[in-house]
Amino acid sequence: MKNLIRIILFVGIIFMAGCGQSNENKGNNEDNNADLTPVTFALDWTPNTNHTGIYVAKEKGYFEEQGLDVEILLPGEVGVNQLLAAERADFGISYQEGLTQARSEGLPLVSIAAVLQHNTAGYASPVEKGITSPKDFEGKKFGAYGSDLEKAMMKTLMENDNADVEEVDYITTGDSDFFVAVERDVDFSLVFYGWTGIEAELRGVDLNMVYLADFSDELDYYTPIIATSEEMISTDPELVKAFTHAAVKGYEFAVEHPEDAAQILIDHVPDLDPDLVKRSQDWISPRYQDDADQFGTQEQERWQKFADFLLEYEIIDEPVDIEQAFTNEFLPKK
Structure with a gap:
């Protein structure tokens, strides 16, 4: 396993020479x-x-107030967790499920803030499919990425609803477009409502949603999260604090001013559909902080429940020290 990790990191460094292009024009600002x-x-x-919130913090000067010049790297051939572990990026967007697995494989990553307080992922299907609960998955075709975690999550939900996961027909669709897949190949698939669900509304497609968090406490994990490396925290905790404070301020602005925040994202990424961004921002802004005392905070119990779930289903081979996997230390003191 250690050799595999070294290979992944080595490949990541090579690929970074040709990826991670920023959508920011740095030339005139150096x-x-x-x-x-x-x-x-x-x-x-x-x-x-x-x-x-990241784009807001950059546009509104929150990063500059903290003495930082932040370059936003678009996704390339190498995943965020590998970039952070290889010190090819300082911070990034990750997920509790991916970060927990990464730590189990020896990648020393740390979550420093939750972007969304609750898991908004769920199984989406056109209403005519009649899927309103995990029990209804039986006899249906599921558009899958093909991971063991995906199967474990579905098994948990279906067992909680007295249903048999063996009655589901798995169809590997990978990154196929959700709308094409449900029209042509499958009955339902796992999506984030804040983007794909909102797109369905704009398309006039009525969806049923079976949310993971509604049927399983352990699947109400933090996704997405803002992550960094143990090395960054160890060598420059003041920089981590400065970045986190500016990012939190950016997301807090988006909570209070969703229309203005949406326009900032549109201005920075003009290729995005403005209607989708605005509708999505209206939906997601209240969910950034949701019922938490402040934006970004994370609870140890929820990290532990999900880590135990991964261990139970043998998604990870060794227990993960949850106290090392996340921290609220760098959030602003309220």
């Missing part, structure tokens, strides 16, 4: 930013409303 500390932030996916 002189202005000469006194700022350069910081790289890696996105997990095409820019979307999970990332709005």
Whole structure:
């Protein structure tokens, strides 16, 4: 396993020579930013409303107030966790499920803030499929990525609803477009409502949603999260604090001003559908903080429950020290 990790990191460093292109125009700003500390932030996916707070913090000058010049890296051939572990990015968007697995494999990553307080992922299906609970998955075709974690999650939900996971027909669709897949190949698939669900609304497609968190406490994990490395925390905790404070301020702005925040994202990423961004931002802004005392906070119990779940289903081979996997230390004191 250690050799595999070394290979992954080595490949990641090679690929970074040709990936991680930023959508920010740095050429005209180099002189202005000469006194700022350069910081790289890696996105997990095409820019979307999970990332709005970062773009707000950059646009509104919150990073500069903290002495930082943040470069936003678009996703490339190498995943965020590998970039952070290889010190090819300072911070990035990750997920509790991926970070927990990474730590079990020896990658020393740490979550420093939750972007969404509760898991908004769920199984989506056109209403005519009649899928309103895990029991209804029986006899249906599921559009799967093909991971063991995916099967474990479905098994948990279905057992909690007295249903048999063996009655589900798995069809590997990978990254296929959800709308094409449910029209042509499958009955339902796992999506994040804040983007794909909102797109369905704009398309006039009525969906039923079976949310993971509604049927299983252990699957109400934090997704997405803002992550960094143990090395970054150890060598420059003040930088981590500065970055976190600015990012939190950006997301707090998006909570209070969703329309303005959406426009900032649109201005920075003009290829995005403006209607989708605005509708998505309206939906997701209240869910950034949700019922938490402040944006970004994380609970040890929820990290532990999900780690135990991964261990029970043998998604990870060894227990993970949860106290090392996340921290609220760098969040602003309220």
